[in-house]
Amino acid sequence: MDISDSEFVKIIDTIRSFCGYDFRDYSNKSLMRRFLKILLDYRITASELIHNLSVEPQFLEEVVKKITVNTTEMFRDPLMWTDLRKNVLPQLSQKHTINIWHSGCSSGQEVYSMIILLAEMGLSDKANLYATDLNTDVLEAAKKGVYKYRFNAGYLDNFDKVFVNNNPLIDKGEIYRKYFDIDVATDRIKIHPNLLEKPVFAKHDLVNEDNPFGVRFDLIMCRNVIIYFNYHLQGRLFTMFHRNLTDSGILVMGVHESIHGEFLSLFEKSNYHYQKK
Ligand SMILES: C[S@@+](CC[C@H](N)C(=O)[O-])C[C@H]1O[C@@H](n2cnc3c(N)ncnc32)[C@H](O)[C@@H]1O
DSSP states (O other), X not given: OOOOHHHHHHHHHHHHHHHOOOOTTBOHHHHHHHHHHXXXXXXXXXXXXXXXXXXXXXXHHHHHHHHSOOOOOTTSSHHHHHHIIIIIHHHHTTSSOEEEEEESOTTSHHHHHHHHHHHHTTOXXXXXXXXXXXXXXXXXXXXXXXXXXXXXXXXXXXXXXXXXXXXXXXXXXXXXXXXXXXXXXXXXXXXXXXXXXSEEEEEOOTTTOOOSSSSOEEEEEEXXXXXXXXXXXXXXXXXXXXXXXXXXXXXXXXXTOOOOGGGGGGEEEETTEEEEO
């Protein structure tokens, strides 16, 4: 399987002209990997892919979902969550309400981690959570809050790193058990129903749309998303996030992502977060 440079451009153009999703400013390297995987999955050539994209809307929708990388986990990067617990949320707790946007929330584990952290800090009542993603399949999973037990049990350690290490009064696994119904036999864990109602989930495309919620945010989480975008698109997003943060609002990105160039002057970096200047 191979994709020439001109086929690569044609795939992106075909998607854009038939459904408006614009992958021109995604990183070419990661896009090429996704396209090659799609050819393998469907056992088709690049020219067949281009043809099918232009005649089958359903297929096009499926391909768009396959392009996005949805890997996520509960309390991913515990040191970042510890920074939120120790430094960011105590500062925001002084506010009357705390508006939080999870942009690129995938199947919701990041959102429920935030809800659990807020609950543990007694901040649930004043927090409003908004969570968006381009991929509607992961959003549907996020709304359900049902995950595989065995897979997520591997991340139990993350809960303990954020909470237990700092508090000898909490038992290992206690936080996890407190917020999930666990059914080992069916390999399912389900977030408690009262927590499901907390976030507003919505489809949103970071490439083409501004903040859809009409509020400014005290905290924007956009983690492990811009890593798939090129330099130019990353810059556009830094400006968009800056504009939609409240004064001194906080932006958190993935631990391997950072603000670059002229955009650095818009924020002050501290530990794992950026504060709007
Ligand atoms: C690797 S996941 C990160 C999930 C979570 N934030 C975390 O760090 O664990 C990246 C998410 O970004 C979403 N995404 C990619 N392009 C997007 C776009 N243009 N607009 C909104 N979401 C996008 C993907 O669908 C995917 O769910």
